[in-house]
Amino acid sequence: MDKKGFIFDLDGVIVDTAKYHYLAWKNLADELGISFTEEDNERFKGVSRKRCLEILLDMGGVTVSQEQFDAWLLEKNEDYLQYIRKMDASEILPDVPKILDYLQAQKVPMALGSASKNAKPILEKVGLSGYFHAVVDGHETTRAKPDPQVFLLAAERLEVEPKACVVFEDALAGIAAARAAGMYSVGIGDPGVLTDAHRVFRNFTEIQLEFIEGLLQGRA
Numbered sequence: 667m668d669k670k671g672f673i674f675d676l677d678g679v680i681v682d683t684a685k686y687h688y689l690a691w692k693n694l695a696d697e698l699g700i701s702f703t704e705e706d707n708e709r710f711k712g713v714s715r716k717r718c719l720e721i722l723l724d725m726g727g728v729t730v731s732q733e734q735f736d737a738w739l740l741e742k743n744e745d746y747l748q749y750i751r752k753m754d755a756s757e758i759l760p761d762v763p764k765i766l767d768y769l770q771a772q773k774v775p776m777a778l779g780s781a782s783k784n785a786k787p788i789l790e791k792v793g794l795s796g797y798f799h800a801v802v803d804g805h806e807t808t809r810a811k812p813d814p815q816v817f818l819l820a821a822e823r824l825e826v827e828p829k830a831c832v833v834f835e836d837a838l839a840g841i842a843a844a845r846a847a848g849m850y851s852v853g854i855g856d857p858g859v860l861t862d863a864h865r866v867f868r869n870f871t872e873i874q875l876e877f878i879e880g881l882l883q884g885r886a
């Protein structure tokens with residue numbers, strides 16, 4: 667059997683931090699008088715913090731100095747961190763540990779591949795750091811998903827060929843990034859939306875261990 671590597675996105679796959687991102691962006695949007703709904707927040711999933719602020723300011727038709735832009739970025743993150751500080755294991759999405767435990771028992775190398783610059787502290791807070799051999803986050807990437815950089819770097823850290831890697835992603839851009847990296851992509855979310863993924867499950871509860879076993883044996 668070829669050595670396989672499994673790579674997980676964070677927000678929307680392991681934990682639902684999108685709700686906290688939403689609250690923090692909403693606070694900033696209110697302050698700036700820009701209307702911002704949960705539907706608008708969908709566009710922010712998997713997108714870097716800087717790009718999110720650019721989109722928000724575009725929505726409000728606001729142009730600002732670099733200094734002000736950086737100050738708002740900081741303000742949003744400080745606000746977001748207030749929510750993150752209260753996170754614990756109860757926020758891990760259902761049945762994620764079932765899959766992680768199974769892969770760990772099979773000694774499969776696992777990595778996290780996230781756009782978030784807060785990925786490491788979040789993993790610590792929910793107690794999942796020990797599962798991952800590598801964490802590639804927003805501090806280490808220069809090109810955002812759909813660029814494959816984050817996943818290629820994760821594969822390199824795992825010392826696994828990209829074509830032997832499986833990526834779990836909830837965002838369209840993330841699925842595109844996995845495919846661009848030549849990896850097998852598993853979408854977590856709406857099958858009608860994540861149409862480019864090799865397989866889609868609504869959540870981890872829908873994933874049977876036989877499916878994972880099949881991936882490990884190259885039967886996908």
Ligand code: B16
Nearest residue numbers: 676677710711712715780781782783
């Ligand atoms: P931060 P993922 C992404 O996480 C979120 O989906 C996205 O909404 C957020 O803007 C981005 O991380 C950056 O997060 O502000 O913490 O650096 O889905 O790539 O795990």
Ligand code: MG
Nearest residue numbers: 675677678836
């Ligand atoms: Mg995500």
